[in-house]
Amino acid sequence: MTQHSSKPTITAFETSPDRGRGLARDMRVRWALEEVGQPYDVRLVSFAAMKQPEHLSRNPFGQIPTYEEGELVLFESGSIILHIAERHPGLLPAAADTRARAITWMFAAVSTIEPIIIERQVAILNEGNEAWTKQRLPMIEHRIRARLGQLSQHLGDAEWLDGAFSAGDLMMVTVLRRMPGSGLVEEHANLAAYVARGEARPAYQRAFAAQLAVFEASSAS
Numbered sequence: 681m682t683q684h685s686s687k688p689t690i691t692a693f694e695t696s697p698d699r700g701r702g703l704a705r706d707m708r709v710r711w712a713l714e715e716v717g718q719p720y721d722v723r724l725v726s727f728a729a730m731k732q733p734e735h736l737s738r739n740p741f742g743q744i745p746t747y748e749e750g751e752l753v754l755f756e757s758g759s760i761i762l763h764i765a766e767r768h769p770g771l772l773p774a775a776a777d778t779r780a781r782a783i784t785w786m787f788a789a790v791s792t793i794e795p796i797i798i799e800r801q802v803a804i805l806n807e808g809n810e811a812w813t814k815q816r817l818p819m820i821e822h823r824i825r826a827r828l829g830q831l832s833q834h835l836g837d838a839e840w841l842d843g844a845f846s847a848g849d850l851m852m853v854t855v856l857r858r859m860p861g862s863g864l865v866e867e868h869a870n871l872a873a874y875v876a877r878g879e880a881r882p883a884y885q886r887a888f889a890a891q892l893a894v895f896e897a898s899s900a901s
């Protein structure tokens with residue numbers, strides 16, 4: 681396996697529309713790097729720069745985050761976190777079966793839970809003025825409630841989704857944080873406590889402070 685030794689560089693919004701609330705997906709990569717104690721640099725990109733050839737060479741979809749480490753360039757936050765987790769202890773268990781289950785939860789976060797939450801965000805932010813949104817939003821929230829109910833049932837009284845904290849929990853916590861103020865996660869006390877446990881982790885706090893500092897600097901200038 682090729683070992684990369686240089687300090688990685690990630691990309692993040694120059695001025696994040698999340699106003700420093702840690703909702704953009706660089707937050708989960710920052711958190712993963714903090715969990716494994718890997719220092720990193722950040723290249724801040726404007727919305728315009730994200731669609732220019734230089735950034736498109738990092739991510740053909742013109743989005744953040746990306747991850748550069750020596751000659752390696754990655755995009756897709758989940759893939760970046762898996763790469764980090766494969767090279768540093770602290771995000772995936774060593775035992776093969778437990779590790780495979782933790783990776784399953786990474787996929788569940790982005791493929792089963794996140795899409796319907798993004799649907800809701802799109803319905804509210806991009807389609808809020810459409811006549812049909814009034815009918816559609818309750819249907820979307822019904823589907824979100826169904827998934828959160830299943831997740832709550834699985835979690836029960838456990839601290840994390842499958843034994844020790846893993847990249848699966850990191851991904852899931854960042855997904856559940858994407859509905860601030862909706863009250864949907866808070867309908868399940870165990871899910872709200874689960875998110876709070878993630879947010880209480882020192883690595884999360886360092887990552888959150890770092891992305892907030894970027895926003896505060898950008899809004900001060």
Ligand SMILES: N[C@@H](CCC(=O)N[C@@H](CSCc1ccc([N+](=O)[O-])cc1)C(=O)NCC(=O)O)C(=O)O
Binds near residue numbers: 703705758
């Ligand atoms: N599947 C990709 C998705 C990456 C992605 O959606 N990136 C977004 C930022 S994180 C998503 C996001 C954006 C804004 C908020 N917010 O609260 O304002 C939250 C999350 C982006 O670059 N958008 C700019 C563009 O597409 O032109 C991944 O996981 O890396």
